[in-house]
Amino acid sequence: MSLKTKRTIQIVIRYTVLTAVGIFMIYPLLWMIGATFKPNNEIFSGLNILPKKATFEGYLNAMKNYGGDINIWKAMLNTYSYVIPAVIFTIVSSTLTAYGFGRFKFFGRSVLFAILMSTLFLPQVVLNVPQYIMYNIFGWVGSKLYLPLIVPSMFATETYFVFMLIQFLRNIPKELEEAAKIDGCNEIQTLIKVIVPMLKPALVSCALFKFMWASNDFLGPLLYVNNPAKYPATIFVKLAMDSDAGFAWNRILSTSLISILPSIIIFFIAQNQFVEGISAGGVKG
Template sequence: WFSILLATLFLPQVVLNIPQFLLFRTWGWTNSYLPLVVPAFFGAEPYFIFMLVQFMRSVSRELEEAAEIDGCNSFQRLVYIVVPMVKPTIVSVALFQFMWAFNDFQGPLIYIDSVKKYPTSLGLRLLTDAETGFEWNKVLALSVITLLPSLIVFFLAQDQFVDGIAAGGVKG
């Protein structure tokens, strides 16, 4: 299964757009935020799954064996041993996934029909028109508003994110 996951990393997103659209239309998710939020929430990007698997493989097998000797079952080993060790990686994946989903430009164009439901990334693009000129005050104000959620999430997760970078440098 892991090699199939790796193979999907080589597929460009454009190849997956039509099947995903047909699937989401069948489920009745078009013209809503569900096709944008649900896959992002469950980590549907193969890159992030690959990243988590690689970090989980770096967890010492001896720690898991010691927990097994102490009477932990597989789920307890995952919860008490593996997850605390890869917590910075999980936070990093969540942070990157949030940034990717929040800054997605193509997804809302595919799944959302109503201009009133467009996220700020598309609203910002609608304010920039080369023929009529830019209203820079509105463009810059919306740029700051668009940037705020990403900044807030990053600063909230900064400690764990830095721990993840430091742990990645020490493991070698």
């Protein structure tokens, strides 16, 4: 067998395996999309993706108001009214913190960095009670501006992003910053004009992670949002599950699909930068 034939066989096997794994991974999403067009009694009758008799009943029901206070579109607007600020503040605060730890030497730096990294091992469930008490004292519980969901992002609370950006910073030559200083840039100007453009893949990855985590957060809004008119999409999807009248699964799946569409679209738009940021951030320079 020639070398060319061996390579051809290897490529065929490789792409066959990748295709099979890809179909296996994407099948639940395709089934979900198909199920939104199925009558409620057909959804669990088989594994077929395509409906036997397509109906828009699920989407029509998904558009209905809940208790006259909220519908899926208002819930989506509520969601991104705090998700987008949280993403922006997280990126800014994490970049500043990573730049400080990655490029400056100061007293107690090692101790502070060790404390910061130790918070990675602290589960969120441990923080829920003290955080709720603190935000309640501040008068933030039930805030119309979603303060408990936005303000913490201003203080680099996502330790994983700080660590990821520090790792990425180690791949950036310090000579570039020295050249910027020779040209008259101070530290902030160097950060904005030199470091941030080179951190773009890592920043996109952090933004995507935060966007998906904040969009899918259920416990945070459940604790801090007490006005049905301000509920985000995660809680609205839960409200769509009416256990008294029975589950209208096509409505639930339609509501779920509408709520995750922005995350899917944004991920596919930025997937190249996302993959580059993840791979580069894990390599120490």
